[in-house]
Amino acid sequence: MTPFDLLLQQLINGLSLGAMYALLALGFTIVYGILELINFSHFNVFMVGSFIAMGVLHLFGIEGQSVLLHGLPLVGVLLVVLVVTMIACGFLGVIIERFALRPLRGVKGPMAMITTIGVSYILSNVVLLTQGANEKNYPNPIPHWSFYIGGINGARITVFQILIWVISTLLMGGLFWFVQRSRLGKAMRATAQDPDAALMMGVEVNRVIMTAFFMGSALAGAAGLIFSLYYNFTSFGIGFSAGLRAFTAAVLGGIGNIPGAMVGGIIIGLIESLAGQYIAVKWADVIIFSILVLVLICRPAGLFGRLAPTKS
Amino acid sequence: MVNTHYGDLHVLKNVNYRLDQGEIVCLLGGNASGKTTTMKTIMGIVRPTSGSVIYEGEAIEGLATVERVKRGIAPVLEARRLFPRMTVFENLEMGAYTRKKGAEFDQDLDRVYSLFPRVKERRDQVSGTLSGGEQQMVAIGRALMARPRLICMDEPSMGLSPLYVEQTFDIIQEINRQGVSIFMVEQNAAMALLIANRAYVLQTGQVILSGSAAELRENETVREAYLGEMQGGH
Numbered sequence: 001m002t003p004f005d006l007l008l009q010q011l012i013n014g015l016s017l018g019a020m021y022a023l024l025a026l027g028f029t030i031v032y033g034i035l036e037l038i039n040f041s042h043f044n045v046f047m048v049g050s051f052i053a054m055g056v057l058h059l060f061g062i063e064g065q066s067v068l069l070h071g072l073p074l075v076g077v078l079l080v081v082l083v084v085t086m087i088a089c090g091f092l093g094v095i096i097e098r099f100a101l102r103p104l105r106g107v108k109g110p111m112a113m114i115t116t117i118g119v120s121y122i123l124s125n126v127v128l129l130t131q132g133a134n135e136k137n138y139p140n141p142i143p144h145w146s147f148y149i150g151g152i153n154g155a156r157i158t159v160f161q162i163l164i165w166v167i168s169t170l171l172m173g174g175l176f177w178f179v180q181r182s183r184l185g186k187a188m189r190a191t192a193q194d195p196d197a198a199l200m201m202g203v204e205v206n207r208v209i210m211t212a213f214f215m216g217s218a219l220a221g222a223a224g225l226i227f228s229l230y231y232n233f234t235s236f237g238i239g240f241s242a243g244l245r246a247f248t249a250a251v252l253g254g255i256g257n258i259p260g261a262m263v264g265g266i267i268i269g270l271i272e273s274l275a276g277q278y279i280a281v282k283w284a285d286v287i288i289f290s291i292l293v294l295v296l297i298c299r300p301a302g303l304f305g306r307l308a309p310t311k312s
Numbered sequence: 313m314v315n316t317h318y319g320d321l322h323v324l325k326n327v328n329y330r331l332d333q334g335e336i337v338c339l340l341g342g343n344a345s346g347k348t349t350t351m352k353t354i355m356g357i358v359r360p361t362s363g364s365v366i367y368e369g370e371a372i373e374g375l376a377t378v379e380r381v382k383r384g385i386a387p388v389l390e391a392r393r394l395f396p397r398m399t400v401f402e403n404l405e406m407g408a409y410t411r412k413k414g415a416e417f418d419q420d421l422d423r424v425y426s427l428f429p430r431v432k433e434r435r436d437q438v439s440g441t442l443s444g445g446e447q448q449m450v451a452i453g454r455a456l457m458a459r460p461r462l463i464c465m466d467e468p469s470m471g472l473s474p475l476y477v478e479q480t481f482d483i484i485q486e487i488n489r490q491g492v493s494i495f496m497v498e499q500n501a502a503m504a505l506l507i508a509n510r511a512y513v514l515q516t517g518q519v520i521l522s523g524s525a526a527e528l529r530e531n532e533t534v535r536e537a538y539l540g541e542m543q544g545g546h
Contacts, residue, residue, distance in 0.1 A: 196389075200355050
């Protein structure tokens with residue numbers, strides 16, 4: 001590979017990882033935008049999503065990486081797995097909100113945030129105790145076809161990477177459409193901008209919050225599936241490092257800002273793969289978080305954030 | 313008789329207001345007199361600790377805000393409180409949130425646009441970038457989009473230039489002529505008493521005076537405290 005091909009390759013990889021981080025970051029940002037709550041249970045909703053998707057893949061008889069599907073069956077199976085995982089995770093998010101967080105609504109201080117950490121531990125321990133501590137080989141039915149840019153020695157794009165881009169573009173586009181155009185989406189934005197005024201327009205705030213948790217958690221489920229297909233494994237512990245990077249992406253983009261989370265995710269993915277190539281994989285986290293600190297020093301509200309909410 | 317508490321703080325003490333259909337009633341009072349709490353009690357943001365809120369013959373103090381909006385009560389909030397990063401049109405849509413879109417929505421939109429041609433011009437602009445006067449037009453328009461029978465206004469003249477204040481009060485009268493009752497909290501007593509039918513004066517949570525607007529305009533206390541006239545002036 002020429003140096004240029006190498007760079008191109010890392011950009012392709014980074015965009016794929018970044019799309020996954022963006023999906024995960026959106027859940028942090030949507031919930032924060034409305035409740036000003038950092039939801040750490042989101043880390044492990046992502047992890048649970050990876051396990052749910054694994055279960056569904058097993059139901060289709062797909063074990064390990066030996067059963068490969070093509071054409072319509074591949075698209076069909078992936079679609080079912082994706083939809084089931086997203087809906088299941090969405091409901092998990094709604095349950096967490098309803099039973100762990102709603103009773104604390106309006107309580108000042110960090111109680112709700114601490115509760116999300118507690119919920120996060122509950123989720124990871126339930127998975128640890130029922131699924132064991134070993135890393136699991138992940139069922140993956142996607143063939144290893146690739147496209148080469150500039151000949152067989154050039155940069156490579158796998159079918160799976162293209163799938164990641166298609167799926168995440170559709171999901172993020174759908175989310176964006178929902179928030180911009182639908183009635184409930186507008187109510188979400190209104191609630192985020194001025195909760196009291198939204199209430200007085202007749203917005204059912206509980207429904208808005210539930211929707212935010214459902215959508216954020218569903219996207220986390222999709223991210224969990226993508227993560228595990230990408231690395232071919234899952235474990236009860238995957239939520240922490242991926243979740244922390246995605247949270248960083250949300251903060252980098254300006255937490256509460258939806259396009260910000262998308263761009264932030266892509267940036268984190270690119271940094272991770274470029275740092276892995278040109279410095280060392282082990283340094284990736286150091287670089288990611290150093291950049292976070294630098295950005296926050298220069299722009300405390302993140303790249304696209306507003307420091308003070310425009311509330312009067 | 314409504315009593316409202318915030319924790320141990322007794323904000324409204326046995327206050328009693330009446331507003332007949334088609335009236336403009338104004339509530340005068342200084343800071344911390346309980347005016348905003350009155351508004352919040354009507355809208356259902358705070359619940360009275362005792363007493364009741366009767367609207368069209370029905371006790372509504374136990375109803376959620378959504379239900380009150382559906383029954384035709386709409387707010388114009390203190391300092392406008394538009395959704396700053398939504399467009400003017402989206403703000404108007406939020407005003408009609410509890411209603412279905414359709415012919416009625418379009419009618420109401422036309423009504424708002426004919427009352428405020430400026431709002432129509434600015435409909436795709438992000439509302440946070442409007443001037444204070446324009447924001448007030450959108451805020452009133454947003455309330456009208458709920459097709460209300462009662463509008464509760466909290467300080468509609470606050471922060472507006474004299475020209476806009478006059479315009480706002482003209483519009484309030486116009487809306488009232490179209491059959492909407494108005495309950496208004498206002499510091500600008502001179503203007504408010506000119507358009508109101510009746511008024512109440514609130515002081516530290518108690519109604520100390522009430523009567524027709526004409527009576528109150530002549531009242532010594534009101535002249536001194538709210539109309540800025542010195543006792544025994546020249």
